[in-house]
Amino acid sequence: MSGTKNAKISIVVPCYNEEESIPLFLSRITTVAADMPSVDLELIFVDDGSTDRSLEVMRSLAKDNPQVRYISFSRNFGKEAALLAGLEASTGDFVAVMDADLQHPPELLPQMYMGIVDEGFDCVATRRVNRKGEPPIRSFFSKRFYRLTNRISQTEIVDGATDYRLMTRQMVDAILSLKEYNRFSKGLFSWVGFSTKWIEFQNAPRIAGSTKWNFWQLFLYSLDGIVAFSVRPLAISSFFGMLFCLIAILGAVFIVVRWLVLGDPVQGWASTVCIILFVGGIQLFCAGILGQYVAKSYLEAKGRPVYIVKEKSAEDSQNA
Ligand code: UDP
Ligand code: MG
Numbered sequence: 001m002s003g004t005k006n007a008k009i010s011i012v013v014p015c016y017n018e019e020e021s022i023p024l025f026l027s028r029i030t031t032v033a034a035d036m037p038s039v040d041l042e043l044i045f046v047d048d049g050s051t052d053r054s055l056e057v058m059r060s061l062a063k064d065n066p067q068v069r070y071i072s073f074s075r076n077f078g079k080e081a082a083l084l085a086g087l088e089a090s091t092g093d094f095v096a097v098m099d100a101d102l103q104h105p106p107e108l109l110p111q112m113y114m115g116i117v118d119e120g121f122d123c124v125a126t127r128r129v130n131r132k133g134e135p136p137i138r139s140f141f142s143k144r145f146y147r148l149t150n151r152i153s154q155t156e157i158v159d160g161a162t163d164y165r166l167m168t169r170q171m172v173d174a175i176l177s178l179k180e181y182n183r184f185s186k187g188l189f190s191w192v193g194f195s196t197k198w199i200e201f202q203n204a205p206r207i208a209g210s211t212k213w214n215f216w217q218l219f220l221y222s223l224d225g226i227v228a229f230s231v232r233p234l235a236i237s238s239f240f241g242m243l244f245c246l247i248a249i250l251g252a253v254f255i256v257v258r259w260l261v262l263g264d265p266v267q268g269w270a271s272t273v274c275i276i277l278f279v280g281g282i283q284l285f286c287a288g289i290l291g292q293y294v295a296k297s298y299l300e301a302k303g304r305p306v307y308i309v310k311e312k313s314a315e316d317s318q319n320a
Helices: 021-034 056-065 081-091 106-117 136-152 170-178 187-193 215-229 232-262 268-304 314-319
Strands: 007-015 039-047 069-073 094-097 121-130 163-169 197-201 310-311
Touching: 007 021, 007 106, 007 314, 021 039, 021 056, 021 187, 021 314, 039 056, 039 081, 056 094, 069 081, 069 314, 081 094, 081 170, 094 106, 094 170, 094 268, 106 121, 106 197, 136 215, 163 187, 163 314, 187 215, 215 268, 232 268, 310 314
Parallel strands: 007 039, 007 094, 039 069, 121 197
Antiparallel strands: 069 310, 094 163, 121 163
16 A cells, blocks of 8 residues: 555455345445445455356456456355455455355445554454344354353354454465465454454344355354364363273272172172263263364365365456
8 A cells, every 4th residue: 555545455255156145245335335435445256166147147247347356166165265265366455254145234344444444453353243033043052152162262252253354464464374274264363363343233134045054064163163273172082081080990999898898799780881881972972072183184184275266257367
């Protein structure tokens, strides 16, 4: 940024089957940008292997609108991969990440920009203060997830934090310097540090289309989050191991004393079976925890790319 040149904000928008939302998104964000004359906008739509007409919509918008760029994946790689591709492609002095479904109100952008430029924060992030329009069971489990992760991991993940945020180029470069394959953005944003201002907003229902996550996917995603940011579950399983050794020693002492005092009538096989099953269960549980880390290391060791690009907007293809 020098002299009178406008600052540039890149907006990264991951899209998976969002053909209806994309044009609505563009018109809302254009309205917001009109109120920010000192800012140039760059929109990067990342088509995450959509099976609907999302890519065609992007192509035609990019043709008519010089601010619009797009990247299209060869298949669905997941939102985390789409975010990474968008951040890597971004050229702005500031970069925002926003969902295509308008659940992240573009109208907050000027306020977020002020937070960085006037108040000196490196990042302005958003929190949802309510979870309206979400099934209660999903809210319940998300709350538990935030409690649990924050208790067992050193990286704090704010309850209700969304991926909607505006960051400085410096912070984006820091995030891009983390080369891991298993990416859990909420954790990465927090791990890189930098000062973050939180602003709150009311959850808005999706503008069109439907959510891409079912309960099971969210559950697995939350496990990824825990495994990616904490090795404490391994320590917890070692603790269980030691606890059970201790119980076994105390049990042995108890049995010997009882034998000396009362003799040895054969009884109690039912409780023995319960104990064997219980201990066996704990062993499998701990082996499972270990397995999670081994599996993640295996995926990291393969060093595969996080995403594969099939098509890019014209100017990007020339640069590439
Ligand atoms: N998304 C994506 N790839 C996926 C799933 C979702 O790029 O595999 C995008 C989706 O198009 C949307 C954003 O991620 O822009 C958030 O997804 P969604 O609205 O379905 O999630 P929710 O808001 O219900 O948590
Ligand atoms: Mg959504």
